[in-house]
Amino acid sequence: MTDKIQAKIIGASKPRIDGPQKLRGEAMYAADHHLPNMAYAYGVFSTVASGTIDNIDLSKAKQMPGVIDIFHHDHFPDLYRTPSSFAQENKVDETRLPFEDGKVYYPGQFVALVVADTFANARAAAYAVKVDYSADAEPIATLSQALERGDEPKKADSSGHSRGNPDSAFESATNRIDVTYVTPMETHNPMEMHASTASWENGDLVLYEASQGVIFARNVMAKVFGLAPERVEVRSPFIGSGFGSKLWIWPHAIAAAAVAREVGRPVQLVVPRQQMFTTTGHRPPTQQQIRIGADNNGKLTALTHDSINTTSMVDTYVETTGSCTKSLYDCENLRVSHATVGANHGTPTSMRAPGAAPGLFALESAMDEMAEKLNMDPLEFRKANYTERDQSMDLPFSSIHLMEAFEKGAEKFGWAKRNHEVGSMRDGEEILGWGMAACNWEALKMNCDARVSLRADGTAYASCATQDIGTGTYTIVAQAVSSITGIALDKIEVELGDSSYPSGPVSGGSWATATTLPAIAEATRSAIEALKSYATGDGGAFAGTKADDLSFDDGKLSDSNGKSVAYTDVLGQLKLANADGEAHTPGAPQGEYSFRSFGAHFVEVRWDPGISRLRVSRVVSAIDVGQIINEKTSANQVEGAIAMGIGMALFENTEYDERSGLPVNNNYAEYLVPVHADQPDSVDVILLDHPDYAFNEFGARGIGEIGITGMAAAVANAVHHATGKRIRELPIRLEELMNA
Amino acid sequence: MRNFEYQKADSVNAAVAAHAGQPSSFVAGGTTLLDLVKIDIMQPERVVDVNGLPLYDVEELDDGRLKIGAMVSNTDLAYHPTVVEKYAVLSEALLSGASTSLRNKATTAGNVMQRVRCPYFRDGVSACNKREPGTGCAAIGGHNRSVHAVLGTSDQCIASHPSDMCVAMAAIGAKVLVTGPDGEREIDFLDFHLLPGDSPEKEHALDADELITHVVLDAPIKGSRSTYLKLRDRASYQFALASSGVIVATEGNTIRDARIAMGGVATKPWRAREAEQALIGQPANEQSFKKAAEIAFKGATPYEHNAFKIPLGQQAVVRSLTNATAARA
Numbered sequence A: 001m002t003d004k005i006q007a008k009i010i011g012a013s014k015p016r017i018d019g020p021q022k023l024r025g026e027a028m029y030a031a032d033h034h035l036p037n038m039a040y041a042y043g044v045f046s047t048v049a050s051g052t053i054d055n056i057d058l059s060k061a062k063q064m065p066g067v068i069d070i071f072h073h074d075h076f077p078d079l080y081r082t083p084s085s086f087a088q089e090n091k092v093d094e095t096r097l098p099f100e101d102g103k104v105y106y107p108g109q110f111v112a113l114v115v116a117d118t119f120a121n122a123r124a125a126a127y128a129v130k131v132d133y134s135a136d137a138e139p140i141a142t143l144s145q146a147l148e149r150g151d152e153p154k155k156a157d158s159s160g161h162s163r164g165n166p167d168s169a170f171e172s173a174t175n176r177i178d179v180t181y182v183t184p185m186e187t188h189n190p191m192e193m194h195a196s197t198a199s200w201e202n203g204d205l206v207l208y209e210a211s212q213g214v215i216f217a218r219n220v221m222a223k224v225f226g227l228a229p230e231r232v233e234v235r236s237p238f239i240g241s242g243f244g245s246k247l248w249i250w251p252h253a254i255a256a257a258a259v260a261r262e263v264g265r266p267v268q269l270v271v272p273r274q275q276m277f278t279t280t281g282h283r284p285p286t287q288q289q290i291r292i293g294a295d296n297n298g299k300l301t302a303l304t305h306d307s308i309n310t311t312s313m314v315d316t317y318v319e320t321t322g323s324c325t326k327s328l329y330d331c332e333n334l335r336v337s338h339a340t341v342g343a344n345h346g347t348p349t350s351m352r353a354p355g356a357a358p359g360l361f362a363l364e365s366a367m368d369e370m371a372e373k374l375n376m377d378p379l380e381f382r383k384a385n386y387t388e389r390d391q392s393m394d395l396p397f398s399s400i401h402l403m404e405a406f407e408k409g410a411e412k413f414g415w416a417k418r419n420h421e422v423g424s425m426r427d428g429e430e431i432l433g434w435g436m437a438a439c440n441w442e443a444l445k446m447n448c449d450a451r452v453s454l455r456a457d458g459t460a461y462a463s464c465a466t467q468d469i470g471t472g473t474y475t476i477v478a479q480a481v482s483s484i485t486g487i488a489l490d491k492i493e494v495e496l497g498d499s500s501y502p503s504g505p506v507s508g509g510s511w512a513t514a515t516t517l518p519a520i521a522e523a524t525r526s527a528i529e530a531l532k533s534y535a536t537g538d539g540g541a542f543a544g545t546k547a548d549d550l551s552f553d554d555g556k557l558s559d560s561n562g563k564s565v566a567y568t569d570v571l572g573q574l575k576l577a578n579a580d581g582e583a584h585t586p587g588a589p590q591g592e593y594s595f596r597s598f599g600a601h602f603v604e605v606r607w608d609p610g611i612s613r614l615r616v617s618r619v620v621s622a623i624d625v626g627q628i629i630n631e632k633t634s635a636n637q638v639e640g641a642i643a644m645g646i647g648m649a650l651f652e653n654t655e656y657d658e659r660s661g662l663p664v665n666n667n668y669a670e671y672l673v674p675v676h677a678d679q680p681d682s683v684d685v686i687l688l689d690h691p692d693y694a695f696n697e698f699g700a701r702g703i704g705e706i707g708i709t710g711m712a713a714a715v716a717n718a719v720h721h722a723t724g725k726r727i728r729e730l731p732i733r734l735e736e737l738m739n740a
Numbered sequence B: 001m002r003n004f005e006y007q008k009a010d011s012v013n014a015a016v017a018a019h020a021g022q023p024s025s026f027v028a029g030g031t032t033l034l035d036l037v038k039i040d041i042m043q044p045e046r047v048v049d050v051n052g053l054p055l056y057d058v059e060e061l062d063d064g065r066l067k068i069g070a071m072v073s074n075t076d077l078a079y080h081p082t083v084v085e086k087y088a089v090l091s092e093a094l095l096s097g098a099s100t101s102l103r104n105k106a107t108t109a110g111n112v113m114q115r116v117r118c119p120y121f122r123d124g125v126s127a128c129n130k131r132e133p134g135t136g137c138a139a140i141g142g143h144n145r146s147v148h149a150v151l152g153t154s155d156q157c158i159a160s161h162p163s164d165m166c167v168a169m170a171a172i173g174a175k176v177l178v179t180g181p182d183g184e185r186e187i188d189f190l191d192f193h194l195l196p197g198d199s200p201e202k203e204h205a206l207d208a209d210e211l212i213t214h215v216v217l218d219a220p221i222k223g224s225r226s227t228y229l230k231l232r233d234r235a236s237y238q239f240a241l242a243s244s245g246v247i248v249a250t251e252g253n254t255i256r257d258a259r260i261a262m263g264g265v266a267t268k269p270w271r272a273r274e275a276e277q278a279l280i281g282q283p284a285n286e287q288s289f290k291k292a293a294e295i296a297f298k299g300a301t302p303y304e305h306n307a308f309k310i311p312l313g314q315q316a317v318v319r320s321l322t323n324a325t326a327a328r329a
């Protein structure tokens, strides 16, 4: 029916339909809402890592201009904790409520909250609040301190996996490596600050929240305030990205809503950049031991990946670094395991490609080390262990084109010209290093509802309570509607990011596309069915015809006699505003396939030993994520992920002082992310574009995260090729390479 | 940020007079001051705005020197034709600093007066002699990799001076013109910034009620070439791990005159006079440059995480000297 149109619009390179709004400053973010009579809240944050609040001196702050009230653990309403459950759609990573008690578990924890008439007055008064603490114990500031001084690591069994006899197979392997990799704490640094604007009316809460998941946010707020979900509305039509930090509700949102109710005015609370390092999640540091056994033909015989990460003192967050290891390569004897140990940090959370990003740094570095040991080309070594079966689930992959990614990437990059000898490729004062790594990510799909209307004025409308976090969801939803109706993109209005819309997925896990589009398509078809029933009913353009005998194409209804009527006329004739359709689509089919995405990065670095300067100069990434819905926004995602992967490899590192437990570089100047000048001279993204129809009708598996996986390893492997130094701890710093 | 009284000065004398009786802070571009006020590290009760004072000119003096108004922005100075032509080291240093938008706001005087980037200075609670004299120095034994020095440090403070512009000015040679309640005076650029010694809270030779009006650069060395090289983790928008500003004049292949100044590695814009002397009369080759670089770091004190700055700083010196003496394409 719609193949012709679908071919045109699905996969096309379309600019974002919400671009003009953003350019004109019309897109309203959470902190852009200044409601009538609104007050502003500013936090007082703990300046110790661990302890108990002895005294909060408000005498000065209370007298300051504009102060309305100051909240703290002795002056805060009683709230409920939410159970944290993904299945119940009320997950949070930090379950402790703000101001629950006088305990301090991490530096930068909310210890008081000033509400005043202006932002400036609230901040000034917050600085005048004096808090005295008594220390409980020596703070635990880093993973190594936690391992030395902390409790016994806690095993996270549910995320582990074991098959065959990994330990004995390793012991008896012909070739073995046993290496440990370390990744640092990293902090999501979206441009937009975390922010909440909360207002209550007649006991109902409306919350403008920088959120990647309005439905989850609504459910959590309802639980916390003991309300029916219908009494809470969370709006997040635009967010300035989140990278995972805005998936779940954090203490600030609860605090903002609570104090808004207390003071009887709308309240806005913006989390300062410094505390975005402490109280809205981070990627925890990991230590990962990898052991690989291989035979002389380069066939893996054993693989173990045992990982440990820090979590907070109050909650358990597991960084599942082994999530790709268990199925990426063919290996009968394999184990992955995860454990956590407490530290005085806020609770960690998902950060772009959680688990996989640090995990593939370790695995894909180790694969390079083994290839070197076997004297094999690292690409050939990977090919030798290729598999089309997910051995951890004992299921075939629904669609895998990793070999094509290897080949196309290698060809574009010129991998065949690589001189394997370390430091052998030179260009003037610089030594070139060429490295590669595979990338991998799970493909997920959730339940989803959607609503679509065909409107008499020639436009269409689609809505879903998922979010566009900057990635282009508005645009691809419009593309999906257009692909079925033939209505032009600029005539399709899309509304997302409001919990009052039909229930949609969290924008995370790269599942928003695969989840939302089938629901939108189904709702569109159901709107067309409604249109047909109007058309065939009394006074309709096709009165008397059977609805099943009509077809819809290019905005027109047609019957088998060649009569065609534009849908606008069908509606107009009946004085109807629209034909509406709703849909509910289920999660991914279970039991037949393992759904995963694949790819490969090829990286060139330039090392100038005379001035110890390292730069990533060239990247080719071939990505296998099924059907591409929008070439432009897809390539954007991979390019952005490559940039972020360069940051992970070379710069990002959230530091805490081991003596005081306090953050060291929690600002945008000293926490380094790559800037424009760090971008490679050339970045080639090859989108393989093989639809995976076993997964969903669009054949798309999602593309937000896979690009960062493997990137740090590809850089580290290139660095090894240039310098001979094997860096097993990120970020790769120039002092480790000096004298190379 | 705490609230403060705000006053706009309409003349240099009014700006100075505004201090009488009640100490206040001048604000120019605000990129240091307001940043630190916002995070509560500087808490001025009164701020005197010097924007609009007639200090925006760059003027070539009859004796060949260059007189730069205190309010000239880092961007305008970097692209001023005379600076580009005769003081390449300064133009390059300015353009290596901060970001475009910061450089557009940042002024010449403000840059001279910028504060250190030490995280313990900025966190408001750790021991820091600069912020709270007598409390100690948390950077020693702490995280001191990136913004801490190996030259000019003391047991009381090891923060590196963050400015790139000042490194170039130290190489060129300059005078800082200031106006106080008793009139004008001139401070030699190399005497302007102070070593931390036992009083790291005292950072410069300016009195509290004095206003910088100009910086006057020495006339360029005849027949010289100059350049600035800044080394850091990322390619832009980061303070120097190590930097080197050099001016070299050669006759044939022999070095006739040389200036070397270094940044990122020292507690003040650092002039390496002994290294300069060692270069003069020597052939312009790698061996002489390496020798000079070694001398430049004689007596350097490494701390827990910044020992690499010694070889890195030497590399900066060698490469910048190489670039300044390379055959022109």
Ligand SMILES: Cc1cc2nc3c(=O)[nH]c(=O)nc-3n(C[C@H](O)[C@H](O)[C@H](O)COP(=O)(O)OP(=O)(O)OC[C@H]3O[C@@H](n4cnc5c(N)ncnc54)[C@H](O)[C@@H]3O)c2cc1C
Binding pocket: A669, B025, B026, B027, B028, B029, B030, B031, B032, B033, B034, B035, B050, B070, B074, B096, B097, B098, B099, B102, B105, B106, B107, B108, B109, B110, B111, B112, B113, B114, B162, B163, B164, B165, B210, B211, B212, B213, B237, B238, B239, B240
């Ligand atoms: C994120 C970031 C990155 C940066 N990166 C770099 C870098 O890489 N390299 C670099 O060199 N710099 C860098 N800077 C620092 C920047 O160059 C300085 O902040 C800027 O030069 C200060 O100038 P201003 O006019 O904004 O000063 P202001 O903030 O207005 O003032 C700074 C100080 O100077 C005093 N002052 C101002 N004018 C006068 C005057 N006429 N007489 C006496 N005192 C005066 C003020 O009272 C204040 O104490 C960076 C800054 C930031 C925020």
Ligand code: SF4
Binding pocket: B116, B118, B119, B120, B121, B127, B128, B129, B130, B131, B136, B137, B138, B139, B140, B156, B157, B158, B159, B200
């Ligand atoms: S190095 Fe200087 S600025 Fe830093 S903590 Fe020590 S005294 Fe303070």
